[in-house]
Amino acid sequence: xxxxxxxxxxxxxxxxxxxxxxxxxxxxxxxxxxxxxxxxxxxxxxxxxxxxxxxxxxxxxxxxxxxxxxxxxxxxxxxxxxxxxxxxxxxxxxxxxxxxxxxxxxxxxxxxxxxxxxxxxxxxxxxxxxxxxxxxxxxxxxxxxxxxxxxxxxxxxxxxxxxxxxxxxxxxxxxxxxxxxxxxxxxxxxxxxxxxxxxxxxxxxxxxxxxxxxx
Numbered sequence: 239x240x241x242x243x244x245x246x247x248x249x250x251x252x253x254x255x256x257x258x259x260x261x262x263x264x265x266x267x268x269x270x271x272x273x274x275x276x277x278x279x280x281x282x283x284x285x286x287x288x289x290x291x292x293x294x295x296x297x298x299x300x301x302x303x304x305x306x307x308x309x310x311x312x313x314x315x316x317x318x319x320x321x322x323x324x325x326x327x328x329x330x331x332x333x334x335x336x337x338x339x340x341x342x343x344x345x346x347x348x349x350x351x352x353x354x355x356x357x358x359x360x361x362x363x364x365x366x367x368x369x370x371x372x373x374x375x376x377x378x379x380x381x382x383x384x385x386x387x388x389x390x391x392x393x394x395x396x397x398x399x400x401x402x403x404x405x406x407x408x409x410x411x412x413x414x415x416x417x418x419x420x421x422x423x424x425x426x427x428x429x430x431x432x433x434x435x436x437x438x439x440x441x442x443x444x445x446x447x448x449x450x451x452x453x
Contacts (some may be wrong), residue, residue, distance in 0.1 A: 239321050240280065242389040247272040250362045250382045251315040261374040263366040267293070267308045270362035270382070272321060274328040274352070275390070282354035284393035284447040287416075288344060289383075289409065290423065291402045292361040292370055294335075303331050329353075336425050343424035347437040348396070348444065356390050358383060360405055370401075379405060384412045392416050394447055396440065399423030419443045 250270040257264050271293040279285060294304070310327050313319025332352055333341050344350050361370055361378045387395070387409065394417045395409055403420050410418055421440050422428060428436075 240389065243275065243386065244321055246382060246385050246389060247321050248315070251311060253362075253381065255381065256363065256374045256377055259377075261371055261377065262363075262369055265364035265366050265368075267304055267311075267364050269308065269311050269315065271307070271311060271359070271364065272324055272362070273357040273359055274325040275356040276351070276353040277325075278351075278354045279356050279390075282351075284444075285356075285391070286350065286354075286394050286396060286444070286447075287356045287358055287387065287390050287392040288350070288396045288398055289358050289360065289387075289402060289405075290398045291375070292359050292368065293364045294368075301334070303327075303334065307331075340424050343422075343433075343437075347433070348421075348440055350444075356392070358386055358390070360402055375405075379408060384408070387412050387416075394419060394444070396421055399426075417443070417447065 250272065253270060256262055273293070276282070307324070307327055310319055310324045314321055314324055329352060332345070335341070344355075345352060360375050360383055362382055363378070365374075392413065393415075395413065397403055397406060397409065397418055397420045399422065402423075406418055406420065409416070419440055422433065422436050426433070
């Protein structure tokens, strides 16, 4: 594991800043959730990071995947487990996230390879009722997300979801050499035809990255 990535993740799982300052209430998974970084991300060309707004609260899944994730993150936080254990669990669960829509949009739709792609949230912690006040989002971005983006040093950032789009300027400032491409969230409510047009547009942007010098 990249040492700076692990350090940032350790800082994040130890952080309770937003809850201690009454910005939000914590959810069933009451610890920051590092998002998976593909095993081959560092050797990928281009390197792509998908940035979304927040992790799930763990309130709506009927299976045990979120409970297992919480155990693995706690073990990592306590020095009894590894970040690789956390990521491995997320890789195994990809097909089930968002009732399959995560995989349908990012993997099948955009053609991203999970083992070569990094995923990141603006807010690392889930909140009760999925409520994310602006001050919480900006606090988490400044404390953890910006640092992780800089450590990942992507060629492109796919900024996914309208609420995440407001961080475009901050992301451009954090990683000025990265191309930022805005798109829908995987769980959007647009018509299928709208999604297909959007997928074609983003796939074209990714192809241009592959043809760029050094890509």
